[in-house]
Amino acid sequence: MSLTHKEGKDTIIFASKEDHATPSTIELPEPEPSPGLLLPNGEINWNCPCLGGMATGPCGLEFREAFSCFHYSTAETKGSDCYEAFKTMQVCMTQYPALYGSKDTNLDDIDEDMEDEEHEKNTKASSGTHEQLEPKKEERTDSSSTKNKVERSNVN
Secondary structure, X not given: OEEEOOOOOEEEOOOOHHHHXXXXXXXXXXXXXOOOOEOOOOXXXXXXXXXXXXXXXXXXXXXXXXXXXXXXXXXXXXXXXXXXHHHHHHHHHHOOHHHHOOOOOOHHHHHXXXXXXXXXXXXXXXXXXXXOOOOOOOOOOOHHHHHHHHHHHHHO
């Protein structure tokens, strides 16, 4: 059995059968409370289990930059000044679909969503009312050309 003292030195103790017959009298020190997301000095605790290992994965650097940007953001809408950092993180994560999810994320959709949110915010701010946004433009396929192709393949 090996015990470590506060000085960091190891001590070997040999225990007999009789020593194991009675309860141990060793007293362990109280564990130090584990800090949460923020350290006592206000900095981000990158070792917090609440981050789920995101700070140390293959996109850990990008995650830390985006999360730091959001945490320290002083923008009126917190984090609205961090779009590029989050986009960079998303680009990295799409390279590791097994770890972070589907690789089918379309960054153009992210850009469109951000533009729509900005448009909505500007519209509300300028008019002072809650106007309804125009529906998103959807890609349309020519169903008649698709139908013709199917009919031709069935004839042959």
